[in-house]
Amino acid sequence: MERIYSEISAFLTADDWPFSKLEDQTIAKTSFQGKNGEFNCFIQSREEQDHMVMYSVLPVFAPPAKKDEVAAFITRANFGMIIGNFELDYEDGEVRYKTSVDLEDVTELRILLRNMIYSNVLTMDKYLPGLMRVIFGGLSAVEAIKEIEGA
Numbered sequence: 001m002e003r004i005y006s007e008i009s010a011f012l013t014a015d016d017w018p019f020s021k022l023e024d025q026t027i028a029k030t031s032f033q034g035k036n037g038e039f040n041c042f043i044q045s046r047e048e049q050d051h052m053v054m055y056s057v058l059p060v061f062a063p064p065a066k067k068d069e070v071a072a073f074i075t076r077a078n079f080g081m082i083i084g085n086f087e088l089d090y091e092d093g094e095v096r097y098k099t100s101v102d103l104e105d106v107t108e109l110r111i112l113l114r115n116m117i118y119s120n121v122l123t124m125d126k127y128l129p130g131l132m133r134v135i136f137g138g139l140s141a142v143e144a145i146k147e148i149e150g151a
Contacts, residue, residue, distance in 0.1 A: 002026055004045035004052055007109040012043075015114070019043075032056065034125030037132070041121060052109075053100040054116055056124035061093035062135055070095060072141035073134050077127055077148075083119050086127070095131060097124040 005026040012019045012028060019030040026045040031038055043054045062070040067090060074086035074095065084099035099120040101112055130144035139147075 002045065002047055004047055004050070004103060004109070007113060008043050008045055008052070011110060011113045011117075032121040032125070034121065034128070036125050036128040039124060039128070041117075043117065050104040050106075051100060051102055052113070052116065053098060054120045055096045055098050056120050058095040058124075058128070058131055060132070060135060062088065062095055063093060066135050067093060069134050069141050070131065073131060073144055076141055076145045077130075081123075084123060097127070 005021075005028070008028050009019075009021070012030060017030050019028045021027070022029055022042075026047060028043045030041050030043070032041055037059065039059050040057045041054060042057070043052070045052055067088065070093075071088050071090075074088055078085045084097055086095065086097050088095050097120060099116045101116055103109065103112070106112065127148060130139070130148045133139040133147075134141060134144050
């Protein structure tokens with residue numbers, strides 16, 4: 001039974017998010033257009049574990065020459081972050097923001113879904129310009145974080 005995925009699907013439909021289900025997986029693929037750009041999102045139900053995880057994926061890969069600076073950026077961004085975290089795949093340069101929740105014994109998922117989804121996409125949208133400026137604009141991780149967080 002796909003209890004969690006059914007709730008994900010119902011929420012996305014009710015909230016007018018166009019999405020598709022990845023073939024043979026309990027993953028909904030959608031996209032988000034924020035004020036700073038557009039990116040793909042994947043919401044996965046892990047039915048056996050009673051987990052739900054969402055990834056917002058940066059629309060570009062960090063090139064090899066920029067991976068260390070991107071890693072420094074996401075380390076600085078992650079410090080003190082309460083909900084979710086950024087990840088960098090050092091193999092291919094993929095950057096994504098992850099939120100997840102354990103749903104064991106949770107019967108009402110709708111509010112948790114809404115909070116997880118919107119927290120995820122709004123955080124990615126907030127940090128998107130900094131990531132892009134580190135990758136393409138020659139900004140250091142420290143400079144980019146200062147622009148975003150005002151630190």
